[in-house]
Amino acid sequence: MSDSEQDVRRLHELVTQCVLCPQGCEVDRSAGELGNCRTGADAVVASSGPHFGEEPCLVGTGGSGTIFFSGCSLSCAFCQNHDISQQITGRELTPIGLADLALRLAEAGCENVNFVTPTHIAHVVAEAIRIARQRGLKIPVVYNCGGYESVPTLRMLEGLVQIYMPDFKYGDAYTARRYSHAEDYPAVAQAAVAEMFRQVGQLRLDERGVAVGGLLVRHLVLPNDLAASRLVIEAVAAAAPGATINIMGQYHPDFRAAGHSELMDRVDPAEVKALRDYAARRGLLLVGPNVQPRP
Ligand code: SF4
Numbered sequence: 001m002s003d004s005e006q007d008v009r010r011l012h013e014l015v016t017q018c019v020l021c022p023q024g025c026e027v028d029r030s031a032g033e034l035g036n037c038r039t040g041a042d043a044v045v046a047s048s049g050p051h052f053g054e055e056p057c058l059v060g061t062g063g064s065g066t067i068f069f070s071g072c073s074l075s076c077a078f079c080q081n082h083d084i085s086q087q088i089t090g091r092e093l094t095p096i097g098l099a100d101l102a103l104r105l106a107e108a109g110c111e112n113v114n115f116v117t118p119t120h121i122a123h124v125v126a127e128a129i130r131i132a133r134q135r136g137l138k139i140p141v142v143y144n145c146g147g148y149e150s151v152p153t154l155r156m157l158e159g160l161v162q163i164y165m166p167d168f169k170y171g172d173a174y175t176a177r178r179y180s181h182a183e184d185y186p187a188v189a190q191a192a193v194a195e196m197f198r199q200v201g202q203l204r205l206d207e208r209g210v211a212v213g214g215l216l217v218r219h220l221v222l223p224n225d226l227a228a229s230r231l232v233i234e235a236v237a238a239a240a241p242g243a244t245i246n247i248m249g250q251y252h253p254d255f256r257a258a259g260h261s262e263l264m265d266r267v268d269p270a271e272v273k274a275l276r277d278y279a280a281r282r283g284l285l286l287v288g289p290n291v292q293p294r295p
Helices: 003-017 095-107 119-134 151-155 173-180 185-200 229-239 269-281
Strands: 043-051 064-069 091-093 112-116 141-145 163-166 211-220 244-248
Touching: 003 119, 003 151, 043 095, 043 119, 064 095, 091 095, 095 112, 095 119, 119 141, 151 185, 163 185, 173 185, 185 211, 185 229, 211 229, 229 244, 229 269, 244 269
Parallel strands: 064 112, 112 141, 141 163, 163 211, 211 244
Antiparallel strands: 043 064, 043 091
């Protein structure tokens, strides 16, 4: 049995007393028990297709081949994607069905297969990638996750994922607890980013400027510096020196934000620019809608 085959088998075993993610619910999802992510043993795909709204280095000319999963291991008060992440609706797919979908996106000309919110079904995603590679999938796989990741689970994805694209949501434990019920988020995300960087290194582009491998961290700036963005930048710079980051200024109040008056404000564009400058001074490379790294 190959290393990746063993890793896929171990990931499936983790689901029987689930510790796939740092929530550590220890429920037997293979027997129908549900943990915080409210997802059974199979993946539920909410939507899929070429997506042109991601960073230019992921979109290229063919679009990023996104596969959006229902459910999430986190439940952030301001979730910008809550219609998918907080409801379990869509098609249930086995690893073979998911591999078929990935291959169809590649045949349609997508630049990559972009698994969006894969953390809670990492076992299905890993097996699907193995099957798709055996059946000829050539384009990179993007692991587009919330940053609240278990390092042991990430280790079992080594060699299967070419591009890690984690959020790094908070630099401060108080806000992580207040908005995501995950006080340990900053420390967990920093360890996860370090592991991802160890596996895939700096973001690499081909001659067309399209990403072929590496780490791309995303940080959504919250109003009133609630995310403690400078601490996020410091944590990324420490875990992955010289890594690429997208500091995003498109926050809008959504989901349960109305329950927190401080989340109802808008983000000041001048603050976003100041944060980008700060990240550059800390040695990070910037990427975003109008900023593209050099090939
Ligand atoms: S993947 Fe789901 S069930 Fe498993 S530990 Fe995380 S939240 Fe709990």
